[in-house]
Amino acid sequence: MSAPSTPEGRRARPSIASPEGRRARPAIATAALLLPAYAWLLVAVFLPLGAMLFFSFLKTNPFGSKAPLVFTGAHYLAFVTRPYLVDVAITSLRLGFWTTGICAAIGLPTALAIARATRGRVRQTVFLLAILPFWTNGLVRIFSWTMLLRQGGILDDLVHLVLPGVGSVGLLYSFPAIVVGLVHAYLPYMILTCYLAVAGIDDALIDAARSLGARLPTVFATVILPLALPGLVSGSILIFVPVIGSFMEPRILGGRIGVTMGTVIEDQFTQAYNWPLGSALSFTMLGIVLAIFALFSSVLRGRLAP
């Protein structure tokens, strides 16, 4: 999570050198800025999740179980006692990496295109058009994808209109179908964060690099990519993290294939009525996600350090 701070740190560092005396009681001001948001989060998210964390160490459900309250850490050994979960977790991670990777591969060029190939009204329009699909219901969008992707579906019909005789391109109930649905659901996050990062890139910088004889790939790698990094990192967080826990896309688009940590956890809550196991799995997953980000950010920092 400290990854996004790196580029910001580089830019904002001069402010630290500013005369401290000008800041009236900086600690109180900082607290005043932070308090509303974190107090809200405390009441609405952290305390409830704290209760869930507590549940995850219970043997059985706190509501309606027959046994008296028994504490156990056994649910955190689920991956040992239920070896099949390892495969499920790998599926989830693969979904996370594929979705995040594809979103980055599409999102950054799109953000660059918005920032560099459009101006004024056109830019506003494109920008809003990219967010607008988000204002429709996610479930309805997923069901629309089933219509597009299924064998003999709309996509199939369109392809056969152009290329009669080719086989079905129906993807429904497969891993790629889930990825398509997830990329669609999360792409706007990546476009947005990348756009915010690259919109400020000075034309002069690129012109200077090019006038010095740098070719486009070099410009991209040495000028654009470092500046776009904060956007890519925040976008990846906003995508990778929820994708790992997603359950609707895998269930509806994946058919038999759609068994992920998200669906297993959902089952613990909706079918098995095993909140302790379900929350232990969630917190285990959160741990895995944090570990991946820690690894990622240390690698990133190592590469950025002069």
Add this chain to the structure above:
Amino acid sequence: MTSGVAAMSTGSSNGAGRARDAIDDRGVAPWRRYAYNSTVMGDSVMSGSQWTRRDVARGLGFGVASAAAATWPGGARAAEAKSITVLNWQGYGTDLAAGVQHFKSATGIEVKHDYYNSEPEMLTKLRTNPGAYDVVLVNSARDAQAKADELIDPVDLGKLPNAAGLAPAFKTNPNIVIDGQTYGVPWVWGMNAIAVRTGKGFKVDSYAVFEEAAFAGRGALFDDAVTEIAVAALMLGQNINDPKDMKAIAARLKSFKRDVKLVWSSEDEWNKAFAAGAFDVSVFWSGAVTRAVNLHQQPVTFVVPKEGAVGWLDNFCIPATSTGKAAGLQFIDYMVSPQFYAEWAKSGAPASANAAAMAALPESDLNRQIHKPEYLDKLQFMGALPEDRRQAFNDLWEEVKAFYAQS
């Protein structure tokens, strides 16, 4: 029909009996005891086994929040005597517009709804919204659990005029009659077995169809541990509520892998996938087949194979915390009446537990045809499951699904 009902009711008596033994003998619902023991949630306010939301709120200093909540729209339930709230699946009879209107014009009582999407959620909503509900629809296999947690009150069937028509075997079903008291009003029942696409000449008479090469990638299963384990148990000749050989059941379900295209979790998902031709055979509900045929004109038929089918019985219960129990009973009485059933049957109802209501349907009605009396001999009814067995069922099904998902 009556003899068949009597036969099938024995199937679940074992499970219900065992669950009864497991019920807490101290008479304190475990979740309450949990709160009582808890130090995290503010133990000082818990005195005695009775505590309420308000007590906790006061104890935690949230009295202000509570009061504020009451002034918000929807923050507290309006205290209208002339309305009741029903907790049910959405689109499952009680919210039928014609029925709600008729009931209101006959009694002046307005019917509001809240919905659940899974049985555990139904129990959670009952626990976390005391006083909010006046009628709840419960799968009778969950009655014992709801009763053990003191969520539902006993019902006196004698007070309901329309209960007279209920098939006697349903009225005395061991799922419903607990410790000599009746806890639910039987409403509708149905079977889980096989739905087969018609017009393609398929001959299906066994669950082994899901192992046939001819149906590779053309099958669908219901994403429900109890049902799928019951299917394998039926194939293996085991008791669906207490199978002795779980390893054999897992192996049997895993042998379906080649044929399974989809593991569906809702009737809607099933309908849309079937209409698009995604599969030909599926584990499905009897009542849903009548709806697929009558409402959506789908080419499908319901088959009870030679191994038998899984039976279930839904009943109405009165939440213990209800503030409108009399009105709730009035509504239940209307719900089990032949008049209402005739209305609901037009838009695809499951089979009524009220023999009088079934008899009122025309001979040609698909519901009557599908829910044939002779099938009843082959049914094993879903019974109450002790918590550890339910967990074992879910673990097994989760593992089987993960096996299906492997490439």
Add this chain to the structure above:
Amino acid sequence: MIWLGRAILALVLLFLYAPIAVMVLMGFNASDLYALPFVPTLHWFSELAGNDRLIAASRNSVLVALVTAVVATALGTLAALALSRRSFRGKSLLRLLLLPPIAIPWLITGTAMLVFFYWTGIGRGLHAMILGHVALAIPYVVLVVGTGLASLRADLEEAAMSLGATPFGAFRSVTLPLLAPSLVAAALFAFAVSLDQFVVSYFLAAPGVTTLPVEIYTSIRKGFTPEINAVSTILLGASVALFLVFAGLTRIGGERERR
């Protein structure tokens, strides 16, 4: 270059709008199972007109989403300013704390909220939904605004202050205008998070007071009809209209810095 950029944009928009087009189309299709071939009808729109429950749910959805967008953007922006412009101990921890609301599946957060709100007497209803939605939207706002701040030059603010401006004055006259696109974007996302948020809403809705996503989620079991598509289409049309008005008033994503 320009043409390559426009081609990319066209393709991406095509991808983003493919299912949206299907959604709109199916609202005008006769089959209640979304089956093809396409048979045009206005049946679902006229059905919708009589569906008070769905209309009330849509109204609630928009109300909750609007409040969420405003509150979450305000709170999230303040936090983002502190996190990216001020140095203090425990900053990384506070950043880390933004992850759980995104990472823990909403189903679990929703269940946790249901239980906790019940224990504390907060209860269920629109107020609880707003409480939950704002909390879920705050991390998105912080990350979006934080990204925007990261690409803003802090020295401008310093310069203003060195010229005698108070910190707040410098913020208002220098940073805020430059940050406006990020704020608008964050608000749009907070709005979207709330509008799409079916799981948490589902748990926090009081009986009889629902939102559109909740209606859709609960009707999955029985089957949702193209009425849902119809109402989604209307909402989408209303959003477009709102956008056009909005775009006329402000310059979202427009030029941020004078070049």
